[in-house]
Amino acid sequence: MIYADYNGSAPLLPCVKDYLKRRLETDLFANPNAIHSMGQKIYSGIEKCREVISKSVGCYPDQIFFNSGSSEGISHILFSCLEYAPKNKKIIIASGIEHAVIPSALKYYEERRGFEIKKVDVNQDGVIELESLYKLIHEFNSSIALVTIMAANNETGALQPIRDISQLCQENNILFFSDTTQLIGKGDFHFEDSGIDFAVCSGHKVGALTGSGFILAKNPTLLRSYIFGSHQERGLRGGTQNYMAIETLAVALDDFMKNKNKLPLLEEARKKFEAELKKDFLDCRIIGENAQRLAGTSLISYPGIHGQAIQIELESHNIFVTTSAACSDNQPETSHVLKEMKIEDDIGRGVIRLSLSYHQNQNDYEMILKALAQAFNKLKKIKAY
Template identity: 65%
Template sequence: MIYADYNGSSPLLTPVREYLKKRLNTDLYANPNAIHSISQKLSRGIEKCREVIAEAVGCYPDQIFFNSGSSEGISHIFHSILDQADAGKKIIITSPIEHSVIPNALAYYEAKKGFTLKQVEIDKDGFVQIASLEKLLNENKGKVAMVTIMAANNETGVIQPYVEMANLCRTHGVEFFSDTTQLIGKGEFNFEKSGLDYAVCSGHKLGALSGSGFVVVKEPPKLSPLVFGSTQERGLRGGTQHYLGIETLAIAMKDFSDNAQKLKALEVEKLKFEADIKKAFPEAVIVGEGAKRLAGTTLIGYPGIHGQAVQIELESHDIFVTTSAACTDNQPETSKVLKAMGVNDQIGRGVIRISLSYSHGEKEYSAMASALKAAYTKLRKIQSF
């Protein structure tokens, strides 16, 4: 079996599996906020995990706040910035290629809180144009509450110029949040060097337990509680900590740091795979091909062939992929992200997303190339649209 949907959700890493087998046989279970010795041992363990993760993402431990994942983290950040924004700052700058959680949240702030949304321009590869962001910041001086533009796209894998955007926002005195869900644990990232004000992570994207995650905040006092509780996470995220999830997060982050050098070899194999497919089928399109992308992500389409049909053919070979994004996999239409990039329905409705991790390489790509060639050969004889 080849599972190729790591951008959707990563299987538990082998080190995480091995850890849990041992961990579940211990008696170390308690509320880490109590004062008895078992709780205090758990509490110290959480802080050790915070230190490990901080080292991996390039920040200070007290800049990390554990939660359930990126959706909660994004809501927490938006609440902290937008619900506390000055009355004269009612503009939010974003992009047309965000993961659905961002436009859904922003729609609420637009409809219920009176904010106005403005979008930066992107090129044909879905790459944000810095000049467009600069223009919007200049045109709306003193009126921008925040800029929220992702670091790496979940569908195309295109890595955005988040460092340059952060520098520009800092020059204009505007808070900048970049959705790093697809970048942390999949590509090079250092919070301090990035210049970001906020970042997020979901544990299930990098082989930790689902329901675990964290936000990183440059200036923690700016964070306002979204989930109310007691003293957990220094009073900024209520609820008993998901300490098993936090422990697996630390293991996953450490494993990525130890193996990050494998990303270069993964990208080499990905590019060989893409070249092989395009040589056999020149009509095939690699979306975002002209931009820097995540090492293991390919979004590919064949004109006139439904992505779901290709998905089914690949599954018959025990290869599991998605169409565009896992959260919209049951919608056989061109995604909003691809429409914003100018991708027509002939390609957009036919794309499949292949996403692998640093543990993969030539073996997996070779098997997928054979299966995809067979699928395209079969399906182009019965093109469905």
Template identity: 30%
Template sequence: MIDKPSSSFSLENSDCVYADYNATAPISENVKKRVFEVLSKQTLNPSSLHRKGQETRKILQDARDIVHSTIGIPNDKEIVFTSGATEANNLIMRGIKGYQHVISAIEHPSILNSAYKPHIIPVNPEGVVDLSELEQILSKLEGNRAIVSVMMANNETGVIQPIKAIVEIAHKFGAICHTDAAQSVGKIEVNMEDLGVDLLTLSAHKFGGIAGSGVLVFDKKLMIEPIIVGGGQEKGLRGGTENIVAIAGLSAALQDIPDLLSKIDEIWGLRDQLECELLNLVSDIKIFGKASKRLPNTSFIYMPRVKSDVQLMNFDLDNIAVSNGSACSSGKVELSHVLLAMGATKEQAECSIRISIGPGTKSRDIKKIVDCWYNVYKRSTVI
């Protein structure tokens, strides 16, 4: 085991530097413990009327209560468990009928690919949505029902969006507002009531839970049609027996949030150390969104003239896990739509990687990342 921080997160391979937290966070020890507890019950159908079924229903309700209190959900909102933020986002875009879709140019593919003929809000070169453009779009749509969907923080650059201002503009024009908070929970404070959004989605495996569980929170007044039909589970919006094991893991991960947030300053310092050392070594690199408010753990870095797949291969050989921030399901590397929306050149988009650290990251890990990055740069750019 690596040196274990005071949080409940650890990685088993001491030789590995894990710097891909935005792809998935290590499963927390508390989540593992809770999952094993729930698995030991063996029969887990909350729809059953017998005692075993009712015991399982209590697990489900307790998890709902924990989501409600941890994310600051107002009483006029409903909670539905899904298989993740992707399904929750699809349920919004495809299940709420008769609304125009207004989305940012940097949304996750689960929004981009499920929205119908969306109106695209551009972003500035630092990755922040253009509020004046949003206002213009909504003014042209006035008289039409609209959903505005802007992610709370970008999964590639970490840039945090001005959600409160977006909500204010959306509501001024009678639109409803959704934010995908998958990358934000556990990294920054997330309080739905404070944000003022009408809908919010999140995914457990981004903050220490296990993949297979997410949440959609929505205003009770909204009419949503299910995209998965079945026995009427989850208020009729998500047919099929609930994944109690993953949901219990999600609730345990949410209980780790205060501990995760207590590490923000430390993680922020390590991220700044990483960026400062790289900038001192190579002056013509670019860190996307650096001038914007960002998640404390995320750096999307351009290495001049060195393709991202070359970088990733060398990092992997050095037992360091990082990401290019964008890959389709076939495994073919694609140019980041996020970077292109920010005005990056094709060469910059081809030569950038995302480094996303977390509670398990140590100063020595940053040194190893910097050393590997610089060695790759020197080897690959020798004339």
């Protein structure tokens, strides 16, 4: 079996599985907020995790706020920055390639809270145009409540110039939130060096338990209480902490620090795979080909063949990939990300996303190439459109 959907969800890392097996034998259970020693033990475990994670992502422990994952983290950050924005700041700058959480939240702030969204241009490779951001910042400067641009795109893997964006925002005193869900645990990231004001992480993208994650806040006083409750996470996120999941986050991100030197090998294997694919199938398109991308992400399309059909063929070889298209009743639609990149429909409807990890066997790409070649050759004959 080859699992190639790490951008969708990563399986538990082997070290996380081992940790959990041992952990479940310990009988260390309690409410971390209880004053008895069992509770305090759990509480100090959480604080230790905060410290381990802070080293892995390059921040101070008190800049980390645990939660259930990125959808919650993003909602919390937008709530803090927008509900509490000064009355004269009604402009939000966003890219059109953000994960669905962001456009759906921004729609709410636009329709119900009187904000206006200004979109930054992206190029054909799915990378935002700094010049367009520069123009927007200069046009709307004092009215801007927030700039929100992701760090790495979940469909194409394209890395965004977050260092340049944060510099531009800092120079103009504007808050910058970057959705780092796909970058943390998959690529180089150092919160302090990035200059970003807010970032997020999701446990199930990094090989930890689903339902865990955190926010990183450069200045935590800018965060507002989002889930009411007791004093958990310094009063900003009520609810008993998901401590065992938090422990797995620390184990997973610590493992990433120890293994991230394997990323160049993964990138090399991906590039070789893409080059061979293009050599054998001249019509095949790699979306975002010229962009710097996450080491193991390829978004591939063969004009006229539905992505779902390729996905099913690959699954018959025990290879698990996904399409990035929103599908209903076998009528796949080009995703909003690809539309923003002005990718034609016959390409956009045909995409499949391969997202691999540095933990995988480097030969996996060879097996995928073989299965993909068989699928293309078979499906070319019965082109869908």
